[in-house]
Amino acid sequence: MIPRYHSLKTFESRRKKLAVVLKPDLDLLIYFNTPEKIRNHDTEYSYRGDSSFLYMTGFPESASAFTLSRETLGKGTPKSVFRIFTQARDPLREQWTGLLYGPEGAKKTFGANEAFVNTELKTQFLEWMKSRPKGAHVRILTNALLDSDLRQQLFALIEAYPSRTRTGAARIVAVEDIGPVIQEMRLVKDAEEVKTMRYSARIAADAHLCALEALEPGAHEYEIQSAIEGEFLRQGASGVSYNSIVASGHNATILHYNSNNRQMHEGELLLIDAGCEYQHYASDITRTFPVGGRFTRAQRNIMDIVGEAHQEAIRISTKGTPYDKIHARTSEVLIAGLRSLKLLKGTTKQILKESSHRRYYPHGTGHWLGLDVHDQSPYVDRNGREIRLEPNMVFTVEPGLYFLPDDKTVPAEYRGIGVRIEDDVIVKAKGPAEIITTDLPRYAAEIENFMSRRS
Ligand SMILES: [Mn+2]
Incomplete structure (x- = not known):
């Protein structure tokens, strides 16, 4: 368990700045952390997460993702919603691989509004889609476009969302790379x-x-x-x-x-x-x-x-x-x-x-x-x-x-x-x-x- 290294306020202010590019109720950022990589046989490289993931969250564990959106919830000014998806805690496995934050730890230490086990990403994504305004054109922003493994994970989510035009359900009309937006932010150091x-x-x-x-x-x-x-x-x-x-x-x-x-x-x-x-x-x-x-x-x-x-x-x-x-x-x-x-x-x-x-x-x-x-x-x-x-x-x-x-x-x-x-x-x-x-x-x-x- 690597501790958080910058203050919650700093990470919050970075996400606040990033959220400006999200259209309230219509845009969802889905950011996947770097997958583990095998070095040889059954040994992995020492894990080092994606730099922009770290920049936005400070969350250091593999097999994680975060989402960011702005929700008006039908009234007033939009509120940013930051969710982290983590590995599930498991005492037997942690005895081998070290302690994990788990959703509760992620919420407490990294200031997520909500946190879930990573297997919940699909359910949560479908829930979010279902709660969009009728007829909405939804845009997905992501880091997954340029990586074949992550792209598969992302498109598995998107394909799981049924296309039901007769019901007036929201539709996904664009998938965009968020990379350049965060890279611009990273130019001037805080x-x-x-x-x-x-x-x-x-x-x-x-x-x-x-x-x-x-x-x-x-x-x-x-x-x-x-x-x-x-x-x-x-x-x-x-x-x-x-x-x-x-x-x-x-x-x-x-x-x-x-x-x-x-x-x-x-x-x-x-x-x-x-x-x-x-x-x-x-x-x-x-x-x-x-x-x-x-x-x-x-x-x-x-x-x-x-x-x-x-x-x-x-x-x-x-x-x-x-x-x-x-x-x-x-x-x-x-x-x-x-x-x-x-x-x-x-x-x-x-x-x-x-x-x-x-x-x-x-x-x-x-x-x-x-x-x-x-x-x-x-x-x-x-x-x-x-x-x-x-x-x-x-x-x-x-x-x-x-x-x-x-x-x-x-x-x-x-x-x-x-x-x-x-x-x-x-x-x-x-x-x-x-x-x-x-x-x-x-x-x-x-x-x-x-x-x-x-x-
Ligand atoms: Mn150099």
Whole structure:
């Protein structure tokens, strides 16, 4: 039984905001939680519910669903009705799988107006349909459209509703995806989310410090991984928010490397991209360290360019900045640096036009961060306009440069170098974004300093 983590008031206010899109008496939101997934044979992956389900309810158990509607009950202003459907409590089974909330616990702890056992969903749905106004055109909003398992569950409900046009019974005329509406809401974080995310970032930064302490020539990537992930758990995170990347030597040029089994050597770089999940909220940090404590000349050159791009990205992340501008500006700084090292030829304009820098900088400069490490919020609004930064949007800034080991377009000393610097930031009402992954060396000089002072 995982406890509720934000206040009831916070969840209520999110549902109140969501309910605005529901037409009173005519719309029903049916939201299913993620199904359990088998890892191998008869063992499941550790359960982690759907992010928007968690956002709206905080309810953490599998095999659950919630519904939301607005009811006038024939008079006056509509009232929101929030129902949770849970696994049934069963002492014999709970002895194996752990305690469950059950409908009563769900109602009490998560503030549902009503709660039922999940097998009641069909009956309750049919009851709701029967109580609609005569001739009503009903719209079902749901998260089930894009998932074949959930779609089957949803359509089993819809098909169970008999079509009796002669009686004047209400009819289901539309089934719509609610996803984008909730994802828009998740873009600006509320006060409790900001607090939780600061904590998640704090743990991740501390964990990278543990990695720095453990780093030495001869260590294996997995030893560093265990220092990081051990710290996540030690500080109460549930684990990683994505598979940790601990990439030494040439592995640093592989963007999603996670075999993490190589032994590292003096003179190499170690790129660590790792973040935790704390109360369902992700952090996401990347650092690039010299295994032996000092960068080579070529490594230092690349660290400095990426560091400069990182600083510039933070500097322009102010309220009102179009999100895409961060990547555009960061790319320009990287290009200027590559030109000054003669690793790119031609004018900046030519390079941008031909995207020749993409060979060394193949990814974007960041992403929204929240309940998902790549938070699902939109980058372009529903009118096709670019998203501009607003206070309490949270995202990552992560410029990088990568030179594949066999890349003959650069001098030999640059081949096999991969550098990325990534931090998590919150947009402020005034000034540049605030970095929340702090007190962790980031730029080349700071890192060398720190490493030389280690015990
Ligand atoms: Mn990231």
